[in-house]
Amino acid sequence: MSYVAKPGGASSTKRAPKPSLLSREGLHIFLARWRHSGFAYVFNILLTVVIALTIWSLISSLITNPGRYLPSPFVVALSSVDVFYKGLLPAYYGNTLTRLVLGSILGLSLGVPFGLLLGLNRTVSDMFYPIMNFFQSVSGIAIFPIIMIWWGNSEKTVFIVILYTCFFPIAFNALSGVRGVPLTYVNAALTLGASPFQVVKDVLLPGAMPNIATGTRLGIGFAWRAVIAGEMLVGREGLGWMIFTARSADLTAQIILGMVTIGVTWIILDHYLLRPFERSTIEKWGLVLR
Amino acid sequence: MSAKLIVQGLTHHYPDEYTGETVHALDAIDLKVEEGELVTVVGPSGCGKSTLLNILAGLLPYEAGAVSVDGVPIRGPGSDRGVVFQEHAILPWRTVTRNIGHGLEIKNVPKHVREPKVQAFVDLVGLTGFEGKYPHELSGGMKQRCAVARTLCADPAIMLMDEPFAAVDAQTRITLQEELNRIAIATKKTIMFITHSVDEAAFLGDRCFVFSARPGKIKTIVDIDIPRERRNWNDMNADSVFLAARARILKLVREEVADVVEE
Numbered sequence: 001m002s003y004v005a006k007p008g009g010a011s012s013t014k015r016a017p018k019p020s021l022l023s024r025e026g027l028h029i030f031l032a033r034w035r036h037s038g039f040a041y042v043f044n045i046l047l048t049v050v051i052a053l054t055i056w057s058l059i060s061s062l063i064t065n066p067g068r069y070l071p072s073p074f075v076v077a078l079s080s081v082d083v084f085y086k087g088l089l090p091a092y093y094g095n096t097l098t099r100l101v102l103g104s105i106l107g108l109s110l111g112v113p114f115g116l117l118l119g120l121n122r123t124v125s126d127m128f129y130p131i132m133n134f135f136q137s138v139s140g141i142a143i144f145p146i147i148m149i150w151w152g153n154s155e156k157t158v159f160i161v162i163l164y165t166c167f168f169p170i171a172f173n174a175l176s177g178v179r180g181v182p183l184t185y186v187n188a189a190l191t192l193g194a195s196p197f198q199v200v201k202d203v204l205l206p207g208a209m210p211n212i213a214t215g216t217r218l219g220i221g222f223a224w225r226a227v228i229a230g231e232m233l234v235g236r237e238g239l240g241w242m243i244f245t246a247r248s249a250d251l252t253a254q255i256i257l258g259m260v261t262i263g264v265t266w267i268i269l270d271h272y273l274l275r276p277f278e279r280s281t282i283e284k285w286g287l288v289l290r
Numbered sequence: 291m292s293a294k295l296i297v298q299g300l301t302h303h304y305p306d307e308y309t310g311e312t313v314h315a316l317d318a319i320d321l322k323v324e325e326g327e328l329v330t331v332v333g334p335s336g337c338g339k340s341t342l343l344n345i346l347a348g349l350l351p352y353e354a355g356a357v358s359v360d361g362v363p364i365r366g367p368g369s370d371r372g373v374v375f376q377e378h379a380i381l382p383w384r385t386v387t388r389n390i391g392h393g394l395e396i397k398n399v400p401k402h403v404r405e406p407k408v409q410a411f412v413d414l415v416g417l418t419g420f421e422g423k424y425p426h427e428l429s430g431g432m433k434q435r436c437a438v439a440r441t442l443c444a445d446p447a448i449m450l451m452d453e454p455f456a457a458v459d460a461q462t463r464i465t466l467q468e469e470l471n472r473i474a475i476a477t478k479k480t481i482m483f484i485t486h487s488v489d490e491a492a493f494l495g496d497r498c499f500v501f502s503a504r505p506g507k508i509k510t511i512v513d514i515d516i517p518r519e520r521r522n523w524n525d526m527n528a529d530s531v532f533l534a535a536r537a538r539i540l541k542l543v544r545e546e547v548a549d550v551v552e553e
Contacts, residue, residue, distance in 0.1 A: 182378065184375050184378060184379045185379065185381060187347075187349055187367070187373070187375070187379075188373070188375060188379045188380070188381070188440075189381075189392070189396075190348075190349070190367040191347050191348070191349070191367045191368075191369070191371065191372060191373040191441075192369055192372070192392055192393040192396050192440070192441075192444050193367075193368060193369030193393065193396050193397065193444065194396050195396075198396055202381070202392070202396075203381065206381070206383040207383075209383070281383070284424065285382045285383040285424055285426065286382055286424055286425070286426025286427070287382055287383075
C-alpha cells in the first residue's frame with residue numbers, strides 16, 4: 001500500500017480550492033513562493049546595488065568639484081568606456097589577472113602538499129605549527145621591502161610576494177586540517193588494508209578539505225590584495241598601477257573604476273570558483289553547516 | 291570446526307600518557323574463536339576489552355604472548371581482520387556505496403566486479419534506496435549498517451566489532467541485534483563482538499567471554515546453546531536457556547563492578 005498520492009486519484013479531487021491572492025492565506029502563499037524563488041534573490045541584490053548607487057550619486061551631486069573628489073557613477077561609467085576604447089583597462093586587467101592566477105595555482109600546488117606532508121607526523125607538525133602560524137601572519141605587504149632589496153623593481157619581486165601571501169595560509173590550513181582528521185577514520189582505512197598512500201588520498205586529504213577550502217579562500221584573497229599593492233610599490237603595469245598613476249594625473253573616475261573592477265572581480269571569482277568548489281565538497285559531505 | 295583466532299598468553303602493559311605509571315590492561319589472555327562462531331566479550335569499563343580488540347585489529351602493538359588468525363601471527367592492521375568501530379567511522383566524503391566498496395577499491399578490484407558485490411551488501415544490510423546518500427544524510431542506525439556492510443564487503447577472515455550499537459537508540463539497537471544475527475546466519479562469518487550490554491552479549495553470542503576488572507582477564511566463558519534461527523527478541527524474552535545465560539552473565543559482571551566500587 002503506497003501512501004503517495006497518485007495524480008488524478010482520490011486525494012487530488014479532495015484538494016481545497018486555490019485561495020484567492022487577495023485573501024490573507026493567498027497573500028502568505030504568494031510571499032512564501034516569492035521568498036524561495038531565485039528571482040527574489042537576484043531582485044534583492046539588484047535592489048541593494050541600486051540603493052548604493054543612488055546614495056553615491058546623491059553625495060556626488062551635493063559636493064563641490066565632484067570631478068576631483070567623487071565623480072558620479074555615470075561619469076565613472078563614461079571613463080570606463082574611454083579606458084576600454086584605448087585598450088588600457090583590458091591590457092592592465094590581463095596583466096593583473098595573470099599574476100593572480102599563476103601565483104594562486106603555484107601557491108595551491110605547493111602549499112597543499114607541503115601542509116599535508118608536515119601534518120602526517122605529530123611531532124613534525126608540532127614543530128612546524130608555530131613557524132607556519134608566524135609566516136601566515138606576516139602579510140605580503142610587510143615582506144615587500146626586503147624582497148625589493150633582494151630582487152629590485154622586477155616582475156620577480158611581485159610574483160614572489162604573491163606566491164608568499166598565498167602559500168602560507170594554504171599550507172598552514174592544510175597542516176591544521178590533517179591534524180584534525182579523527183584517528184578512527186585512519187584506523188578504519190588501515191583495517192580495510194589501506195597503504196599509507198591510500199590513507200593520505202582517501203582519508204587525510206578529503207578530511208582536511210574544510211581547512212584547505214578556508215586556506216584557499218584566505219590565500220587567494222590575500223594574493224589578490226598583494227597583486228594590487230605589489231604593482232603600486234614596484235611599478236609594474238596592471239590594475240594597481242593604473243589606480244596609482246591615475247592619482248598623479250587627477251583621474252579620480254579612473255581610480256574609482258579600478259576599485260570597482262577589483263571588487264567585482266573578487267565577487268565573480270568567489271561565485272564561480274570558490275563557492276562551487278565548497279558546495280561540491282565540504283557542504284555536500286556535511287562537514288560544514290551553511 | 292577449526293580455530294580461526296588463537297590468542298595465547300597475551301599480556302599488555304602500557305605507561306599512562308599523563309602520569310607515566312604502568313597500566314596493566316591485559317593479563318595472560320588465552321582464548322580461541324572457532325570458524326563461523328560469534329563470540330561476545332563483556333566486562334566492566336576499563337577492563338581492557340577494547341585494548342584486546344585493538345591488538346587483534348593490529349592497531350596496538352602487544353608485549354607478550356601470541357596472536358594468530360588462520361595460523362598467521364598478527365603484525366599490524368590488515369584486511370583479514372575487519373573492524374566495525376563504535377561510531378563515526380564511515381567516511382563522510384563517500385556515499386553509502388563508495389564506503390561499502392572502499393575495501394575492494396583499496397584492493398584495486400575493477401569496477402564491474404566491485405559493483406554487484408557492493409550492491410549485494412547494500413541489500414543485505416537493508417540500505418537499498420540509500421546507495422547515493424552521504425553519511426550525514428543517514429540515521430545513526432543506518433550509519434552502523436553501512437559500517438557493518440563495509441567491513442563484510444572486504445571479506446575479512448574475522449569481523450571484530452567494538453560496541454558498534456552503543457550509540458544508537460534502544461529500539462534501533464534491538465533491530466540491529468536481530469539483523470546482525472540474520473547476517474551471521476547468511477554469511478557464516480567468524481565474529482568477535484565487544485559490548486557493555488549483558489542483553490546484547492547473551493542474545494548474540496554462541497559463547498560469551500566475561501572479563502574481570504583491570505588487569506583484564508577472562509573470568510568465565512558462558513555457553514549459550516541456542517540455534518541462531520531461533521534467536522529473535524520476541525521468543526528470547528521467554529526462552530529459559532537465554533534467560534538463564536543472561537542472569538549468569540549479569541551476576542558475573544556485577545561482581546566485577548562491585549569489586550571496583552569497593553576498592
